[in-house]
Amino acid sequence: MRDLPMAPMPAETAAMLATHIRSENEILRSAAIKALAGLGVAPALSLPLLTEALMDPDPDVRTDAMEALRLSAAPDHAETLIFSLENDPVREVKRAALSGLARLRDSSALARIRALSLSRCEDHVAWEDENSDWEDWLDIQIAAIDALGEMGVTAAIPDLMAARDDELGQTLDIPVFEALLRMGNEGVVWLLAILQTEGGPARRRALSMLCRLDPAALADHLDALIASPDAPLRARALSQMDPGDPRLARLAAEDPAASVRVAALHQAASAQPDLPIAALRDPAPEVQAAALDTLAEDLAPDVAEALVDNMLAWLDQGAQALVRAVARHLPRRAPDRARAPLLTLIADPLRPLDARIAAVKALAGMDPAVETGCLTALLSNPAQQIRATTLVALRDRAEAGDDAAAEAVRAAIHGTLLAEDATQAEDTALGDGPDMTVPKEGESGPCRIRISLEGEIIEQAEAPKATGQSTLASILAPMEAMPEDADLAEDTPEEAPSKRRRRRAVEGPAAVAEALVAEAIQICGTARIDGMVPALLAARLAAPDSAQRAIWTALCQTSPDPACAEDLLSAAHAAHDHEDPVIRGAAFAVLAARAPDSPCLAAALRDPDALIRAAAIRRQPPEVAMAHLVDDAMPARHAAVDVVLAEGSDALQRQMADEIAAAERADTLAYALAQSGPAREWYYQRLGTPGLGDRAVFILLDAAGQLAPTA
Numbered sequence: 001m002r003d004l005p006m007a008p009m010p011a012e013t014a015a016m017l018a019t020h021i022r023s024e025n026e027i028l029r030s031a032a033i034k035a036l037a038g039l040g041v042a043p044a045l046s047l048p049l050l051t052e053a054l055m056d057p058d059p060d061v062r063t064d065a066m067e068a069l070r071l072s073a074a075p076d077h078a079e080t081l082i083f084s085l086e087n088d089p090v091r092e093v094k095r096a097a098l099s100g101l102a103r104l105r106d107s108s109a110l111a112r113i114r115a116l117s118l119s120r121c122e123d124h125v126a127w128e129d130e131n132s133d134w135e136d137w138l139d140i141q142i143a144a145i146d147a148l149g150e151m152g153v154t155a156a157i158p159d160l161m162a163a164r165d166d167e168l169g170q171t172l173d174i175p176v177f178e179a180l181l182r183m184g185n186e187g188v189v190w191l192l193a194i195l196q197t198e199g200g201p202a203r204r205r206a207l208s209m210l211c212r213l214d215p216a217a218l219a220d221h222l223d224a225l226i227a228s229p230d231a232p233l234r235a236r237a238l239s240q241m242d243p244g245d246p247r248l249a250r251l252a253a254e255d256p257a258a259s260v261r262v263a264a265l266h267q268a269a270s271a272q273p274d275l276p277i278a279a280l281r282d283p284a285p286e287v288q289a290a291a292l293d294t295l296a297e298d299l300a301p302d303v304a305e306a307l308v309d310n311m312l313a314w315l316d317q318g319a320q321a322l323v324r325a326v327a328r329h330l331p332r333r334a335p336d337r338a339r340a341p342l343l344t345l346i347a348d349p350l351r352p353l354d355a356r357i358a359a360v361k362a363l364a365g366m367d368p369a370v371e372t373g374c375l376t377a378l379l380s381n382p383a384q385q386i387r388a389t390t391l392v393a394l395r396d397r398a399e400a401g402d403d404a405a406a407e408a409v410r411a412a413i414h415g416t417l418l419a420e421d422a423t424q425a426e427d428t429a430l431g432d433g434p435d436m437t438v439p440k441e442g443e444s445g446p447c448r449i450r451i452s453l454e455g456e457i458i459e460q461a462e463a464p465k466a467t468g469q470s471t472l473a474s475i476l477a478p479m480e481a482m483p484e485d486a487d488l489a490e491d492t493p494e495e496a497p498s499k500r501r502r503r504r505a506v507e508g509p510a511a512v513a514e515a516l517v518a519e520a521i522q523i524c525g526t527a528r529i530d531g532m533v534p535a536l537l538a539a540r541l542a543a544p545d546s547a548q549r550a551i552w553t554a555l556c557q558t559s560p561d562p563a564c565a566e567d568l569l570s571a572a573h574a575a576h577d578h579e580d581p582v583i584r585g586a587a588f589a590v591l592a593a594r595a596p597d598s599p600c601l602a603a604a605l606r607d608p609d610a611l612i613r614a615a616a617i618r619r620q621p622p623e624v625a626m627a628h629l630v631d632d633a634m635p636a637r638h639a640a641v642d643v644v645l646a647e648g649s650d651a652l653q654r655q656m657a658d659e660i661a662a663a664e665r666a667d668t669l670a671y672a673l674a675q676s677g678p679a680r681e682w683y684y685q686r687l688g689t690p691g692l693g694d695r696a697v698f699i700l701l702d703a704a705g706q707l708a709p710t711a
Contacts, residue, residue, distance in 0.1 A: 013684040014045055020697065021049050026058040031698055033064045034705030038670075043072060051077070054084055054093075063092040070100030071709070078106040085112065089128040091136060095143045102147035110151075114159050116144040118166075142175045149179025154186045161190075173202050177209045185220060188213070192224060195233075207232065215239045231257035238263045243271035258284035269294035277303065280310070285318060289325035308334040315341050320352040327358040331366040339363065339370060346378060346386060357389050364393035372397060372404040379408070380418055380451040382512055384519065391523040398529045409527065410535040412520035415542060418451050418513045518547035525554025533561040537571055552586035560594065569595050576600040581609035588612055592619055614639035622648035629656060630663040637668040645675055653678040661686065661699055669703035 017039070020032035033053055036046040050072075053065035066084060073081060078101065085097040098116075101109040115121045120137045127136065145163065148156045160179055164172040177194075180187035194206040210218070211232050218225055218237050225237035226247065234255065241248055245268070252264035252275050261282065269276050277299075279291035292311075299307065311333065315326045327345065331338040342359045345351055360378060363370055375397075378390040391412070397405035411417040517539060525536060533555065540551050552575065555568065568590060575587040577600075584607065591598045592615070604616035610633030617628050617639040625643035628636055637660075644656045653672075657679040660669045672679045686692075687700050 009039060009041065010684050010688065013688045014041060016688045017041065018045070018049055020701065021053060025694055026056075026061055028694060028698060028701065029053070029056065029058065029061045030064045031701035031705055033061065033068055034708055035701045037068055037072070037709065038704040038707030043074070047072065047074070047077065051080055054080065054088070059090045059093070062088060063090060063096065066093045066096040066100070068708075070096045070103065073100050073104060075104055075106065078104055078108060081106075082109050082112060085109075086125050089126045091128065091139055094140050098140070098143040098147045102150040105151055110153060110156075113144050113147050114153075114156050116140055117148060117156070117159050117163050138170055142172070145172065145175045145179050149182040152183050154183050157183070157186065157190060173205045177205055181209050181213065185217070188217060188221065192221060195228065195230065211236055226251070231255075231260050234260045235263040238267045241267060243268050248272065249275055252279060258282075258287050261287045262290040265290045265294050269296075280307070285320070285322040288314075289321045292322075292325040292329050304333070308337065312337065312341055315345060320355055323352060323355040324358045327355055327362050331362045335366060335368070338366065339374075343374075346381065349383065353383060353385060356383065357385055360386055360389040360393070364390075372402055372408065376404070376408040376417075377451055379412060379516060380512065384515060387512075387516060388519055388523060391520055395524040395527045395529075398524075399527055406529045406531070409520060409524045409529060410531055412516055413524065413532075413535045413539045415513065415517045415539060418516060514544050514546075517543055518550060521547050521550040521554060525550055526557045528559070531561075533558050533568060534564045537564060537567055540571065549580065549582045552583045556586040556589035556593075565594065569598075573598065573600055576603065581607075581612060584609065585612045585615065588615060592616075610635045618643060622646075622652055626652070626656060626659065629659050629668070630665065634667060637665060638671055641668060641672050641675075645672070650678040654682040657682045658686070661696070661703075664695075664699050666699050666702040667706060669699070670706035673703060674707055 017032055017035060020028050021036075023029050023032070033050065036049065047069070050065045050069045054062055054069070056062050056065065062084075066081075066088075069077065069081070081097045081100045081104075085094050085101070088094065088097075098113065101113065112121070112124070116125070120127065129136070141163065145160060148160065157180070160176045164176045177191065180190050188210070191206045191210050195203055195210070198206070207230055213236075215236055219240045222237055222240060225233050228234055228237075234251070234257070238248065238251065238260070248264045248268035249272055252261050252268060255261050255264065261279070261284070265275060265279055265287070273296045276291040276294040276296070279287055282288055282291065295307075308330075311326045311330050314322050315330065318326065323345070327342060330342065342363050345359045346356050346363070348356070364375060372394070375390055375393055379387050379394075381387055381390075391409070394405045394408050398409050408417065521536065521539065521543070525532070536551050536555050536558070540548065543551060555571075561568070572587040572590040572595075575583050576591065578584050578587065584604075588601065588604045588607075591600055595601075596619075601616065601619070604612050605620075605628070607613050607616070610631075613628070613631065613633070614635040617625050617631075617636055620628075620643060622644045625640040628640040629644075631637050631640070641656065641660075644652055648656065653676045657669065657672055657676070660672060669683075673683055683700065683704075687697075692700075
């Protein structure tokens with residue numbers, strides 16, 4: 001929503017709010033109380049009204065009044081809050097009163113809050129039913145404990161301990177420990193004491209609370225924490241130690257928990273560079289991995305040589321965490337020895353997948369860079385995560401100007417990248433529409449690349465052909481290069497040229513080939529690569545259903561390509577009534593951007609999908625958008641409001657508010673009031689109109705209440 005200055009509320013409108021707060025209808029009284037905050041009524045008027053409403057006979061009205069008062073009460077309202085806490089029997093009123101008193105930090109309420117943390121105080125506090133179940137007080141007891149924690153009342157810690165020790169009470173560890181957590185250093189001392197003296201669930205809960213603290217809050221307790229039997233606490237405390245602290249060296253080498261040794265290495269490595277070298281001999285793979293992460297760049301030649309030998313051995317046989325770290329660091333430590341072992345790791349389906357993914361990333365980021373064909377070959381890997389990681393790397397290279405990577409991406413999208421031998425198979429009929437496999441006369445594409453089942457790149461140069469085919473086809477789906485002495489098929493109905501053009505390579509394992517198309521479209525479809533729009537259009541003709549949404553999502557986000565503008569518009573016109581709303585929405589976006597006069601756009605205003613209707617409404621002039629203010633779906637109504645706010649006159653904005661209110665759309669009215677000064681002016685006038693029915697008044701008040709802050 002826009003943050004616009006709003007017209008000030010007239011005095012008569014404020015007076016009318018007061019009238020509604022005193023209405024005989026309790027629903028209107030509650031709605032009017034909530035509207036006070038939404039309309040920003042001045043405290044001089046709102047606070048007396050809220051205080052008065054605390055005496056309302058309806059418990060829901062009193063609850064709403066206290067909820068509003070707890071957020072806006074001034075210190076001189078503390079007595080009123082205490083009165084309601086003690087005398088209003090409604091549990092929700094008491095809980096909100098405790099929250100308000102905690103926000104005020106009022107010391108006069110401490111005695112009563114502390115007492116409620118221990119008992120029902122029945123001699124001084126009214127309850128809905130003297131015989132009500134235990135939970136009636138438990139809610140208030142927990143609220144009192146929370147209030148003491150928010151106020152930081154360390155003097156009440158003995159009360160909190162007594163509350164959790166009550167044999168007849170509920171388990172209060174969590175609210176008590178939460179309160180201690182907010183009491184600063186003294187609360188930390190008590191939580192540490194619980195760790196040392198208690199066991200079972202209480203100890204685990206105290207440990208969990210301490211681990212949530214900012215480590216800086218533990219700085220005064222380092223010695224106690226380092227000596228703690230709890231590894232998470234020891235590890236958390238290390239971040240507050242100086243990197244040169246000799247205790248870190250002891251912890252990095254001797255702590256029984258690998259997680260602590262790892263934390264000590266990361267904290268100390270910058271000041272104690274010998275520690276990571278020693279940690280390479282640690283029995284825990286995760287510590288060895290941390291050592292690789294923290295080793296200095298410049299190592300002695302003998303150490304560097306031994307390190308590389310060990311890294312190669314670990315890469316072949318190490319544990320998962322260590323293999324992952326080696327894959328990250330080997331290209332930097334030994335760029336001339338990294339490629340082959342990384343490829344071996346990537347190809348081994350028995351090795352941990354995250355380590356293989358790390359190897360792909362390392363291979364793609366090597367310096368000097370590996371050739372693009374090496375990465376392209378990885379797209380035949382059966383592991384989806386390997387292919388996805390590779391596609392990201394190829395997309396980045398293509399966007400940086402790597403033509404081979406761009407060719408690989410386009411071929412993956414078109415579905416011609418994976419091949420089994422050099423055989424051909426019938427493809428799905430292309431149907432009506434442009435034949436995307438035909439290059440322009442006198443043009444041909446670059447070399448075609450495919451991947452064999454063994455992951456090898458098959459590259460075939462294309463001789464230029466004056467066949468009337470498009471550039472796209474020569475790149476993505478060219479005819480097989482035929483030897484001069486090859487036997488040509490006869491022009492029988494089964495082997496007519498048009499059918500031969502519609503053949504493409506068998507794509508290896510069907511599951512991998514089909515998945516690769518969808519993955520390539522999803523990951524690379526919106527990449528800034530030449531020829532992407534033609535590639536997507538060509539892929540659309542034969543892509544599996546799982547990829548069609550991704551194709552159209554990419555098509556509506558790509559930059560215009562004049563060379564295929566007609567084909568794109570033709571496809572969009574054909575898809576504007578597709579059964580899938582995602583495809584319809586993308587087709588609408590394409591038409592709206594490139595064919596604003598298309599008759600298909602008008603149909604979007606009646607589309608069953610609300611988001612498509614909303615997109616269409618945003619293209620209309622404000623006078624037309626007005627008709628959609630009463631749409632059944634909120635996104636469409638809000639779109640109409642946005643149009644009127646952006647382009648409509650003040651008079652039209654007032655009319656907009658009137659029509660929304662007449663349609664009883666309080667949520668949309670709130671949306672308009674939050675952004676439109678003229679709509680707010682209309683609102684004040686309308687609310688102050690005498691004789692409105694209760695239903696009409698409720699819609700107005702409800703809309704204003706939805707503008708109120710929630711915290």
